[in-house]
Amino acid sequence: MTRLGRWTALTAAAALLTAGCSSGSSGDDKADEGESSARPSAAAPSGVPESLASQTPDWGRCKATAGSPAPGDDWQCATLKAPLDWAKPDGETIDLALIRAKATGDQRIGSLLFNFGGPGGSGVSMMPSYADTVSSLHERYDLVSWDPRGVAASEGVRCRSDEAIEDAESVDSTPDTAAEEQAYLKDAADFGQGCEKAAGKLMAHVSTTDTARDMDLMRHVLGDEKMHYFGISYGTELGGVYAHLFPKRVGRVILDAVVDPSADTMGHAENQIRGFQRALDDYLESTGQDPEQGSQKIAGLLKRLDARPLPTSSDRKLTQTLALTGIVLPLYSKDGWPALTSALAAAEDGDGSELLALADGYNERDPSGRYGTTTHSQRVISCLDGKQRPTVEETKKLLPRFEKISPVFGTFLGWDTAGWCHDWPVAGQHETPEVSASGAAPILVVGNTGDPATPYEGARRMADELGKEVGVVLTWEGEGHGAYGSGSDCVDSAVDAYLLKGTVPKDGKVCS
Template sequence: MDFRSLFRRAVPGTALVVLIAAAGCDSAGSDDAGSGGQGGGADAARAGSVSRVLEPLPEQIPADLRPYYEQQLRWTDCTDAPGFECATLRVPLDYASPGDREDVELAVARKPAENPAESLGSLHVNPGGPGASAIEFLQNFAGVGYPEEVRARYDIVAADPRGVGRSEPVECLTDAEFEKHTQVDATPDDEREVEALTAAFERFAEGCEKRAGKLLGHVSTAEAARDMDVLRAVLGDKKLTYVGASYGTMLGATYAGLFPHRAGRLVLDGAMDPSLTSRQLNLDQNAGFTTAFDAFAEDCVQRADCPLGTDSAEDAGKQLRAFLDRLDAEPVPTGEQRRLGEPLATMGVLMAMYQEDFWPQLRGALTDAMERKDGSGLLALADMYYEREPDGSYGSMMYGFAAVNCIDQPAPFDSPADVEKLVPDFEAASPVFGRDFAWAALNCADWPVAATGEANRIEAAGTPPILVVGTTRDPATPYVWAESLAAQLEEGVLLTYEGDGHTAYARGNACIDDAIDTFLLAGTPPQDGKRCK
């Protein structure tokens, strides 16, 4: 749970999964998961997982779906991206009743293979979110930044999932309304603030229901995976070749579980664990951001100008928490009408945890805010997180993020009282960010459509090897999730990057890139358990 998709201008290629609290809960609720202590570790992942297995769909395509599978795409040059081609794919709104004239139109784009004489077919890509635009990811990163041999031999293809980007996006609030939403106190200290936060979640949900209509009940990961199979067939590929990052790994794993007979070379980078209950997912990610912050703090305290002191990473965390608490009481100026309070400052810090390249910017932004009462630097990081443009407009990613998460799993918590009971567990895992992650889990409590999914183990029996990639200090998709997913998959192969940041492919590590490129080009996976530094 990158790139403008999420951070287009700064770090192309990594999708947002932060504050995933709404994303996972098994159908029995979250009370069966372990509630104590810090998430992480293989034992904790097993303790929080469910036993049910995602069952595959029949191999034969049903007669009422054949018109979708047999449609012809009309490709034209993308007007906003020279060298790319665009088309529109038609899929049923509801796979339980296809052909009733209620269809969804998905935006599709591709970068044709640069050496078509040696083409290996289509390589589908998705950067995650959920809610990030795969087309923007293709045009700004994968289609120009993937290794040359991969771009030479594959048509690189992206479809914005239903409800996302250019594919009839879910919208919930006006720009002005969403701007106010980002400034609501997300760590309430009293009943009045609790009421304000729950009211904000209710307004958000009501806005989604009003503006999205029937689509809001049909934006699940399972439906997006079925859409991906339609596109695979329309493109003429017998097997799906795919690189998914972050939440894109959930989409890819779901595809493998539903269509193991049509899975080809699948790369799941920055893996999520589809089997975990919401409580363990949230605790794990809470701990993941703490691991990433500790790495930043260890680096910071060795520098004379560190705004969080030079004593220890633990003390740096205390300094940051104290600063955020001060902002809760007294926001600082930013040079514009908005002031920097605790909610926006926290998002700015979390944004910087996604990539080590952001650390210098974060040090400077914290120095300005803490010493000069200038919150503009942290505000800029928060705006990047929220896809805010200079004119005050916002992208739709946050709406897609909530819509997919809230339909994929039942709400982790039903009331503020449920959250309060678990705040100590979240704070034990992360004294700095724990309360933020705990309260973020409440956003699906009053969602207007019932969840249609549940947590499942994904075994995908009968597939070729599936390459699962994990980064040891990944904040948003903790490494333990990659270990767990690779173990669940019947043919899972684990590739590890020992380092910082979210996801690993095409980020400059030759060991990782060579292993993935060899798999994509020759079908040969690395040795299970291979580690790169």
Template sequence: MDTRRLLRISATALGTAGLLISGCSSGSSTTSASAAGASAPEDLKPYYAQKLSWRDCGVEGFQCTTMKAPLDYAQPDDGDIRLAVSRKKATGPGKRIGSLLVNPGGPGGSAIGYLQGYAAIGYPAPVRARYDMVAIDPRGVARSEPVECLTGKEMDAYTQVDQTPDEEAEAGKLSAAFQKFANGCEKRSARILPHVSTVETARDMDVLRALLGDEKLHYVGASYGTFLGATYADLFPDRTGRLVLDGAMDPSLPAIDINRDQTAGFEAAFQSFAADCVKKEDCPLGTTTTDAAGTALKKLFTDLDAKPVPTGESRKLSESLATTGVIAAMYDEAAWPQLREALAGAGRSDGSGLLALADSYYEREPNGSYANLMFANAAVNCLDLPPAFDSPDAVRKAVPGFEKASPVFGRGFAWAALNCGYWPADATGTPHRTEAEGAAPIVVVGTTRDPATPYAWAESLADQLSSGTLLTYEGDGHTAYGRGSDCIDTAINAYLLEGTPPEDGKKCS
């Protein structure tokens, strides 16, 4: 199991919004690209003045292009990075509002993959009618000079390393695995590794805003995408338009608190799953209590630690892979039936179901190759904050607190947080309050039993933002927009189309 502070939403997790919103816009926010970038610093004006050359993507209805940004904003003359962009133009009817950038989270998730696979066809029709739907793969991600670290075979080995070490030798193996991962990133991606921070990506988004001819940035960010959006608003409050931050992060927290809070979040999600499972006659974790279900799951993990089970292929189901498979299913309650079946299989020494869930989490292809999600995830996280731990001894001291947060997942989550302690590039970010003083109203969405971004984070971010408005979904799963709540969808649609935020503190179920 390797969460690596992974805050993500899959491209298929969102459903079509239930209600349509009518009404007229106050007008388009679009102007010429040169005017939109007029306030750029002198040394960045060549980037703000470049021309985008759009071409057919080969995917029906989508256009693609690339834009240049400085590799290092502090030294713009030291070279460029090329970033991939895609869009689907507003379909009408209704007056075009402007561009709507989307980001699915991660960090490391492909925004272009999300746009083409879901957002530009699955967002509510009135939103797609009046916005150009746009995505930029962040620097270091997917099509934008991706960070690379390990081969497929090396990644297979890495994902099977024991992340709940019981003795010094096992702790040494885990530390060596983190070191090998970091060394691989430095070897294959040394040029960009120090320059994939969230601040730099937010600055790239402002260049794109100008090149699209938009005076204001309109944006929907999920999970880690909320941190990216909030960072943009803090940097450019006067250029902030309609921002939806769904499944919010709290930028004021240090890495250790983020990891520990997320541990508690996954425990709460597991308790919801267990409460549902024990009501069913075929629950593989028993049919008595949620506590008993947690004990049964922990025993399964312990058994797999001692003896991995077959999966029908060369890889066996280890404790680490099984834990990752369970974690993957916590993001969306729609995956609970699949998880019950996978757990039942593991109990019969068939690990194929949990392995499939783990592979989906890691974005492993059937041919054994991996997307760069986990590589970019580590690269961004380890730049954005100083490491949670710098040594195995520091982890050991923290394990009791993590186990208090989650008896089932705590130990593994604590050890997984050691990864940035070996990172070859020094962190450039620190925990900080994000206020975005002067920004237009920003809608922050929190789900009460969100595993990956605990609800308290949304409360905190909405409180920090000078113009933050908190919208609450009382339910399960990661993020809320487009996942079946007409109340949530209607409120967000009205904001995106009319500019009217929901009443602060509005609750939906």
């Protein structure tokens, strides 16, 4: 069980279907005329050696990746070099994979950089599939994204083999006995050791702060004086950290599906328990069920699966953990609710195939048994960011509170706090991220009242921490993870007006 919602559901649902590209260009493709010799005029990050500050991306045709065809001719890929250790910027470097589609119109504003969440989501793979959603922005912006350090084509970390991932499905993530607790914690420690072996020295240099500094180098190399940015889910935390580090370089910044920057490890768990239970209640009401009774029925199914996993159409079993993961995915979007109804009915009839398929979608497992590495990168990054390492005893004290909030999600996300960074090889950096950005231009913070993974309350807290006259909240009374492009003309028009014209909506504006 991974931390739910730290990777945007848009990525999760599309993980096996989106087009991708490599970080490099094809050998016979040339950079756009004038780019190879033109030095960006934008202010360079301080302390960056000339060899990095003066680099120009060699944009070329994107290549296909395993399981994904190359995107269309509008897309270009390149590699950016960044310091491995930002405390030693003139030392060893790493390669970061970039992708872009140039602005289609004449009145170009600049680059609009996207991070789709995680941490651990691949922007290189996701950006082409998201282009239709942001088509109204493409005329005036180059659409740009990247694989952050430690992710996918940017020296992505794989902590465990596909076979070992599948073997770990038998580990009980809500242990009831001392033996199950021991197995759960051993599996967590083994995962961390696998990450350390795979990542090596990179393990200590994949923090959100490191990536925010990469972004400022990217801004400079792309030739932008200001950072124009669209962050979703975890991408909102990254955007907040960037604004804190470089407030005077903030241009037009959107934070959608907002992570609560004031929450520590236990606080994030409680937020998500409330958020997913709220979404489940809304789903149950939509099907004519009483939310309390419906939740207890689902909790009963999960309890039965804890003792006896269900058969499926394959040789794999539907465990309690896989079932919970399968329930989570369709809660990210109202469009997924019919699939949840069907899968729950099938499970009640003794067939776990549909819930297993939903779980595999969340876990990036393809039909051949190959898994994506998003959750590997996610864990490496978040365990370097967060300093807290809750013990089993601390977790057990909070379980009754979590289970009262949600009989479905409370136990799972409670235990996750103990196992996620258990016996982690690298110390965490902070209790909570610093996002105060006094002096920055207004940042538009978009919250959705029905968001399961990043509950609405986080939007107001982000705005408050960004600072007075910086954080501006736009509320959508809707369902699903994220607001922009989710069906609200009110939200879309407000975001477009801000990004295209610089029109800042009134703080507290509500779209119903």
